Amino acid sequence: MLNSMRKNVSYLFMAMVTLVAIACQDKNDQKGPPAVTAKVIADVNIIDIRSGSISKKHVVIDSGKIQQILPASKDEAEVIEEAELINGEGKYLVPGLAEMHAHLPAVIWNDPQMEETLFLYLSNGVTTVRGMLGHHLHLELKEKVTKGEMLSPRIYTSSPSLNGNTVTSPEQAIEKVTAYQKDGFDFLKLHPGLRLHVFDQIVQTAKKVNIPFAGHVSTLVGIRHALQSGYATIDHVDGFLEGLVPASAQVNPNENGFFGYDFTEKVDTTLIPELVQLSKENQVWVVPTQSLFTRWFSPTPAAALAKEPEMVYMAPEVIENWINSKKNLTETADYSAERWGKFMEIRKKLIRSLHENGYGLLLGSDAPQVFNVPGFSIQHEMQAMVNTGLSPLEVLQMGTLHPAQYFKEEGNFGEIKEGASADLILLDKNPLEDIAHMQHPHGVMVRGTWISREQIDQKLKAIDDKYDKLKK
Template identity: 35%
Template sequence: MKSSLPALLVVLALTFAAPLHAATPATTAFVNVSVLPMDTERVLKNQTVVVTGDRIVRLGDSGTTAVPADARKIDGTGKFLLPGLGEMHGHNPPLGSSPEYIRQIFFLFVANGVTTFRGMQGWPGQLELRDLVNSGAITGPALYLAGPAFTGNGPAATRSPAAAEARVREQKAEGWDLLKVLPGLKRDVYDAMAKTADEVGIRFSGHVPTDVGLVHAIERRQETVDHLDGTIEYLGAETAPVDATKLAAMVKILRDSGTLMVPTMPLWETIIGSAELAPMLAYPELRYMPRAEVERWKTGYERRLADPKFSAARARQIAANRKIVLKALVDGGVTILFGTDAPQQFSVPGFSVVREMQANVEAGLTPYQVLQSATKNVGDYLKAKDTFGLVAPGHRADLLLLDANPLQTIGHLEQRSGVMLRGRWLPESELQAGLAQIAAAQAAPAK
């Protein structure tokens, strides 16, 4: 059964609820703006985009598109409007987090243009948190949540097919959006989970357990493979270059099956130990995270590198091969969903977006392909839930207004004029004020 609303979330709603609707005009119009609709790689110049409530209702040439007299007008001269971004492998703040920390994490996502979020680690109370965020009581991206993970490890392990079947039915009844797969599941348990998921109509995504393997996960219709999990193992490319023939075969299997891939490139370099610690410690966005958490990231990474079993050469080989795999997937027509796996291990919510996108470009993707993975592809993936992902009439009014064209340089995503979140306009001045508050709170002496 769906758990009753925890007292913590009641406090959160009462403390941080924002007067969204009373202060927001019914209609907003972006005028004289260049639009990146993201249906194809194009820029529509001198456009007017009219938003009423949480929907885009009109898009057309500014010279001919009518704007209601009572609409708030936002001058888009010299600016670029594109759909809000999706984070398809994120994590809600962990169980036991303070109301303030929960508010901060969701604001960090929104302040960087993330308007849709797929949470990949469920815990009690998240369904109620989803309701609070999606209703606008808490400022945050639209939440779509996986339930508590199916893992073969630790005290929460699912160890039998019967337990897997029961757990799938339970999570479906509770209202989770999908199931999350973690490492360690035995194949018979995984198969029971997959079979029952098909029966009750809930999808499953995440890791590829070793006992399952990439091909079998595809055969059982795992919807997304996150972190490119299982690909390096399938290719036998942990300590050697990628075999081109095997790579082509793998790409064909993934494309033909319709399996979606979520790369999380920089985060995985941290996980495997190929990233350099000093540059990560210099990330300016660390000022928005609790100092104790950053210290845990640092000491955890140092322990990883000090492990006698750690091989720097192996880590570098895997990192290099992952870039080759990602480029081949895109070239071969496999659909990519954008994700960064924030917050964790130097992946700061929202700020991880540009780092991930830059890593994708370094792997050989074009800025348009990367942006498509975070907009149109996300909307296609979640089309049964809502209509969004394009700048087009009828789509949810999740929008990002920039001062420069990200199709030219992906780093232009950092040059924001503001974010529209389900029809609520958040100018950059408001976003920066919120970020400054978070930074000040993290810099304050611990209580």
């Protein structure tokens, strides 16, 4: 049975609905009343993403935005028939998450693979995606999403990769950076292999044409120079571990292994504060993608990860490639569970320090990547962040409030407030008590469109069935 609401709440909302209906009727010159698109999430526990406080409210949504947040009442009252009511009794409401290190397939916007990928993100409450390996096809996708022509998280997209193979001279750097900015990409994606003088030209041109740059730190650039150059984000905590190796060790920077793993024993953790301070001074956000290291690079056998429930949503050949990739990376003479454990403790210490004293952390899981299924991997990432010592609230802020601040969209999304985009996750249990309660949401709303648990399960089953047939 739907929750009842106070009469004054009903009158306020019905008045608002009437005004919306009149405006729509005038605009469309219709004779009959237009269909009402409004929704009310009633009697729900709203989590204030800034403070962690919880209050029971009614949330009124229309035209893709949160129109009103009204006090809840225990009194019997009239049910608002003009709006779709969503029962929030005993449930918790948090802002939609931003996946700040995502990958989108290089296919046209209406390709089934794109539809599946975007839905996998939505199914786990990801309502904003920052694509980290851009393609010109993604520009049309972003336009379609911005216009509301397709169901998708909002899209921010990088340029195609700038790396040691694609940019080999300062002249190429000027040409590509200028072109990508004119094309409309949101930022530049940097990959490894850039020579120092080419990197410096990329930075100079990017600042001149006003386009941010983000991603990896090339070994010939180094973390200190990278931070001082003003990255928008450094992802994977790339370059930081190498930066903890004292100059006296006289290592070859190109022999660092997987994100500095081969330098594990040479690290001096007393150098952490210096690097963290540089990140703060130069306003560089960090996207840890810790799940990349707790899954792909972990001692957990590939066969065990391949049997996890969410793997049914990926094509069989993808799973096979992931198994081989993990084996090639971890089944070597240089790899051991003990050394991995030391490596991970250094990363955890870096992440905690970057959170406490750096410029800020953003939530990202690098999906789809080896055993990181889109949407589902953000759950693994949140747990990995809690395991580094952050509280569930701090982790949720990494995926909501911080991305809004990063994109300079604070107040437009990333928190539950009047006037903000209706990007919401309805949960059965309080995620501040256990971040695992973010899994299996009761429903997800993306810019006012409600996706119920039943709809999520139906779509996931269709994807499962599709790939199950390929196995036979």
